[in-house]
Amino acid sequence: MKKLILIIVVFGLISCKGDRSEDIEKATDNTDSVSTEDLIPESLKNIDPVVLTTEEANKLVELPLKCINTEYPNKLGQTLENKAAIGEPHELHPAFYGCFDWHSSVHAHWSLITLLKNFPEIEKKEAVREALKNSLSEENIQGEIKYFKREESDSYERTYGWAWLLKLAEALKTWDDPLGQELYQNLQPLTQVIVQRFEEFLPKLNYPIRVGEHTNTAFALSFAYDYAKTVGNEEFMKIIKKRAEDFYLKDDNCPLSWEPSGYDFLSPCLEEVDIMRKVLPKNAFNLWMEDFMPQLKNKDFDMEVGEVSDRTDGKLVHLDGLNFSRAWVFYGLANEYPKKYGHLENLADKHVAKSFPNVVGDSYEGGHWLGTFAIYTLMKAGNPEKE
CATH class of the missing domain: 1.20.58 (Methane Monooxygenase Hydroxylase; Chain G, domain 1)
Known part of the structure; x- marks a missing residue:
């Protein structure tokens, strides 16, 4: 049954994206076979990852x-x-x-x-x-x-x-x-x-909502899918999976360079990656990523962290949340595909290191919600199942 589902999904991708015979051959390989050669850019070196310890938990x-x-x-x-x-x-x-x-x-x-x-x-x-x-x-x-x-x-x-x-x-x-x-x-x-x-x-919902704030559809589907999977609600899982594929399966070349917008606390591109990682079989996901965000597999991939100009402004402080939500997507990819996307762990660490010092003792504009984003992110670091 799983093979049949994979064949259907892969051929669905092919019909959407044209003749991809070379990629089809890659998609039949269920191993994460990309070289582990380390080509980490200088900006990602010497970053100490933040670890959620008992001491930090007592503060948070x-x-x-x-x-x-x-x-x-x-x-x-x-x-x-x-x-x-x-x-x-x-x-x-x-x-x-x-x-x-x-x-x-x-x-x-x-x-x-x-x-x-x-x-x-x-x-x-x-x-x-x-x-x-x-x-x-x-x-x-x-x-x-x-x-x-x-x-x-x-x-x-x-x-x-x-x-x-x-x-x-x-x-x-x-x-x-x-x-x-x-x-x-x-x-x-x-x-x-x-x-x-x-x-x-x-x-x-005929069209997904692709914003970097609360109404982002991919974020909601991702959390809802986690719940449905945990409680074994198969019908709910099917609904979420179908809508995710309806919304995102044909997407190509997500314009990551357009991000972030000034009030973003979610990345529209990366939240889409997060839900598709969960609902697609691994081979189909790898094929989809080749078209959607192929740059993420590059060992030297890097991106600038979000910069907050005023943490007393409830909207501008959203960018600290963006750093955390980007990081939890990167950790998710690195955990599930360590050979292909393991290098993203360093990029996630960079984003967390930027915003974590601002969580405790900050203004109420960020303090009432940023702690949650920090906790959720750090629970994903190195262990995707631990929540």
Whole structure:
């Protein structure tokens, strides 16, 4: 069956891109056979990779632990049906009212869970457990569902917040702890609402959204696919895979030189690579990459990191997030294809080294969300399965 799927995908690629007989022969080879000769450019040498240690975890945990109960300032992103729809953030979102906006609160909870799972002896472990239990109570999740079922809330947090909610559910599902399983069950009704929203929306989306901010389609598909794979939701996986192929299979020569835009925290080109790496068989992915971003296989490939001019500006600080999100894509490629893309690990290290020192102790404009991006990136460094 796998061979049949591969043949279908490869011939689909051929029909889209013309006669590629030489590449077809390459695609039948399931080994990562590119030479490992090291041609690292000077700008990528002598960079010490950032390692997520217990010491760093103790620093990073302070950010989400503080912000999940920080109600103001707050950006509700709310469409009002009438004047009665106005309310305090904690009234509207009893679980996810802190951290400036809903999606940041969701992924702050993910950060707490991820740090506690991987560093169980963290100094504030009891405070973290108590905070999670209070936030993700059954009653609070029902309050969140009530908001999502409002008349004007069909598209609320579409699709960035949706994706992080599923990433949160995935983290709870894989947490081997009675508290994790209790909170996973509490979250399930809201998780199912989000899955249903995805399933209803994706078939209606005729064209992907290729921006470097929240509505980027490839990012949402990537996180949703991770969740579906983890929980074994085969039907959801099929929907995501089909839409990813519909959107991206014919893409050629992504204009990486156009990036970044001034407010980007995601790379449109690299997020597309990330989802296609997950949904395509290896041979088909290699063939697709030959047309989409062939420069990434060059051992001397390099790119400048994002530069932030003002970290108190909520939009300009996005570029620190871009450095992290680029890095997690590079780490993903290096982990899965060490011979062909292993050199990208050095480039990922360069991006992390640029922005990691700015995460702890920075202004609230970045502190309420950048910690999550740093944690997610460092969990991908050297171990793609560890979250």
